[in-house]
Amino acid sequence: MAFGCAVALGVVLQAAWAQPVPATSGADELRSVFQQLLLDPGNPALNLRYAALTAQRGEIARAIATYERILIDDPNNVTARRELTRLRLLLDPPTTEAVLSLGVQYESNAPRRNPSFLTFNDTVGTASLAVRDERVLGDRRWRSFGTAFMNVHNRFSVGDLGYVGANTGPLLMLPGGWTMRPGLGGAFASRDYRTMFAEGSLLANFETMEAGPLEQINLRFAGQDWSGRDPGKDALIGEIGAGFRWRGIAASGDTVSFDPIFTYNAADTADNTYRAINLTFGYVVPMASFGPVEARSFFGRSYLGLELHLERDDYGAADRRISPPAEDRRDYYVAPGIRLVTPAVIGLNETWTLRYLFEDNISNEFINRYSNHTIGLTASWRL
Amino acid sequence: MLFRMLAMCCVAAVPVAGAAAQQNIGVAAVVQNRVTGELGPRERVLARGDRMFRNEKVATGRRGTLNVLFLDETSLSMGPNTTIVLDELVFDPSGSNGRVVLSVAVGVTRFVSGILPKSDYEIRTPTAVIGVRGTSFDLYVKPNGDSTVVLGSGELTMRERERSLAQAVRLAAPGLAVSVVNGASPSAPGPVPPDVAQALSQLPGAQLGIAGAPPSLPSPGAPIPARTVTGAYSDIGKDKGCKSNGSHGQSGNPGC
Numbered sequence: 001m002a003f004g005c006a007v008a009l010g011v012v013l014q015a016a017w018a019q020p021v022p023a024t025s026g027a028d029e030l031r032s033v034f035q036q037l038l039l040d041p042g043n044p045a046l047n048l049r050y051a052a053l054t055a056q057r058g059e060i061a062r063a064i065a066t067y068e069r070i071l072i073d074d075p076n077n078v079t080a081r082r083e084l085t086r087l088r089l090l091l092d093p094p095t096t097e098a099v100l101s102l103g104v105q106y107e108s109n110a111p112r113r114n115p116s117f118l119t120f121n122d123t124v125g126t127a128s129l130a131v132r133d134e135r136v137l138g139d140r141r142w143r144s145f146g147t148a149f150m151n152v153h154n155r156f157s158v159g160d161l162g163y164v165g166a167n168t169g170p171l172l173m174l175p176g177g178w179t180m181r182p183g184l185g186g187a188f189a190s191r192d193y194r195t196m197f198a199e200g201s202l203l204a205n206f207e208t209m210e211a212g213p214l215e216q217i218n219l220r221f222a223g224q225d226w227s228g229r230d231p232g233k234d235a236l237i238g239e240i241g242a243g244f245r246w247r248g249i250a251a252s253g254d255t256v257s258f259d260p261i262f263t264y265n266a267a268d269t270a271d272n273t274y275r276a277i278n279l280t281f282g283y284v285v286p287m288a289s290f291g292p293v294e295a296r297s298f299f300g301r302s303y304l305g306l307e308l309h310l311e312r313d314d315y316g317a318a319d320r321r322i323s324p325p326a327e328d329r330r331d332y333y334v335a336p337g338i339r340l341v342t343p344a345v346i347g348l349n350e351t352w353t354l355r356y357l358f359e360d361n362i363s364n365e366f367i368n369r370y371s372n373h374t375i376g377l378t379a380s381w382r383l
Numbered sequence: 384m385l386f387r388m389l390a391m392c393c394v395a396a397v398p399v400a401g402a403a404a405q406q407n408i409g410v411a412a413v414v415q416n417r418v419t420g421e422l423g424p425r426e427r428v429l430a431r432g433d434r435m436f437r438n439e440k441v442a443t444g445r446r447g448t449l450n451v452l453f454l455d456e457t458s459l460s461m462g463p464n465t466t467i468v469l470d471e472l473v474f475d476p477s478g479s480n481g482r483v484v485l486s487v488a489v490g491v492t493r494f495v496s497g498i499l500p501k502s503d504y505e506i507r508t509p510t511a512v513i514g515v516r517g518t519s520f521d522l523y524v525k526p527n528g529d530s531t532v533v534l535g536s537g538e539l540t541m542r543e544r545e546r547s548l549a550q551a552v553r554l555a556a557p558g559l560a561v562s563v564v565n566g567a568s569p570s571a572p573g574p575v576p577p578d579v580a581q582a583l584s585q586l587p588g589a590q591l592g593i594a595g596a597p598p599s600l601p602s603p604g605a606p607i608p609a610r611t612v613t614g615a616y617s618d619i620g621k622d623k624g625c626k627s628n629g630s631h632g633q634s635g636n637p638g639c
């Protein structure tokens with residue numbers, strides 16, 4: 001008993017006298033702070049100091065472990081949360097990820113015209129490549145995206161599209177657990193194998209992993225040059241969007257998504273100027289949720305996706321080709337769709353997507369009223 | 384005041400007295416819910432600040448988690464339903480001598496090595512031996528002994544327990560995993576199996592929501608992505624100024 005008392009007294013006195021020592025430098029101070037931490041492991045000030053010192057010495061994993069320890073006790077510790085976010089971004093390995101998709105689809109109204117005009121069905125081949133890259137440059141983590149897309153029509157060749165675009169920017173810490181990625185972007189598009197437009201853009205993507213459905217807010221300010229094709233469409237574009245996600249709502253592994261986007265396209269001519277509100281709803285659920293199926297079976301590894309696109313477009317003027325002039329153009333666009341997604345059907349590490357989309361555009365201008373059915377099959381590879 | 388301090392010391396010393404002869408190797412820095420330590424015939428319920436001892440068997444309950452700080456600055460986190468034995472810690476602050484050996488019987492752990500030379504660390508499971516060549520990794524040991532290690536940073540080696548170091552697999556790519564299953568040789572480094580990722584998500588701190596995680600690329604199995612993130616090509620299809628039709632959606636057809 002006396003021995004135990006002496007040991008405990010020693011511990012208490014050591015703790016009482018172990019006041020923070022004046023900073024010597026580097027390893028000595030780190031060791032000193034750690035000795036104090038062994039006696040008082042829940043002390044947030046000591047933990048913060050220890051984490052800061054280890055981070056300064058490049059011992060990122062140990063600093064991260066310490067900030068995590070602080071946040072377990074005090075999830076609202078602003079310093080720990082901010083530093084943990086910053087360090088995790090530095091520690092995460094550089095990654096480059098790419099998805100290549102090849103597909104074919106049938107469209108019942110390929111030109112998307114009013115049936116009173118010349119409309120026809122068509123088969124369309126599509127190809128796309130999406131790339132994401134993340135790496136630390138200097139003392140910042142940079143995230144970059146690249147996208148390339150093209151389609152080829154069997155009959156409606158004037159509608160053949162090409163597009164390449166990319167944007168890049170650093171990840172910055174913001175208060176409240178948010179990150180911001182200011183970015184620069186550029187894009188080039190062609191139609192019928194001739195230049196359609198070139199675009200330069202400024203971006204700001206805000207992301208949070210805080211509890212709650214709001215995951216991102218995206219701002220985009222772009223200038224588009226159509227001078228090679230239609231100077232009247234030269235435009236400055238402002239866009240704001242958000243991304244909401246709810247997971248595990250109705251079944252294990254399901255996700256509900258909601259992506260609203262508001263766009264203002266200020267073109268050189270009023271009839272090409274518009275405001276658009278786009279609401280995209282999505283639901284993805286593992287097919288296994290619908291009943292007991294073997295995990296590796298076709299349905300056991302498949303996903304079902306539902307989607308709904310709603311959009312309202314307000315133009316600054318009527319179609320200039322309509323005579324006599326009508327009121328300003330107003331469009332309402334509705335497009336529900338369904339997808340079946342199944343990986344590894346033929347053993348080439350591919351993922352198949354069978355998708356049906358119905359589009360209905362309701363316009364106060366007769367020429368712009370149309371509907372279209374699209375059914376497509378796409379194979380994707382994660383490279 | 385002095386009397387109160389002495390009284391508190393004596394009360395606090397009661398469970399320590401028996402263990403004082405044991406070698407103190409660290410301290411319980413975070414304890415959540417029920418976590419027990421077993422040293423010889425005695426079992427104790429751990430609390431923050433309790434010292435940890437060599438050869439102590441530590442077990443977390445169904446909702447229990449623990450973080451231990453070792454004298455050499457190693458950090459060990461344990462998730463729920465995890466059992467380990469703190470086999471050995473030799474630490475000479477001068478840095479001339481040291482060795483850390485842990486045995487993970489079952490469960491999930493995160494290991495961040497301390498200031499000893501990396502070759503001085505060894506983590507054992509019922510089927511595998513992990514040699515530390517870097518700073519951090521996660522480990523999942525199933526009840527049947529199958530073991531998977533996921534590298535956080537640095538390097539490590541993993542070998543089947545009965546095999547020699549020459550037959551170890553080296554893992555140097557953060558984020559990848561190596562497994563020893565059914566007593567076979569370690570797998571080649573590869574993506575983290577979903578069941579392992581699920582198990583590791585129970586580690587203390589894993590649920591802390593941190594911004595900055597990279598968004599997924601457009602994926603057929605994912606929700607419809609917010610298009611502005613990728614500058615997606617679907618914007619082309621929104622060639623609304625094209626008065627001949629004004630096509631929409633992701634069919635990518637301007638139709639002008």
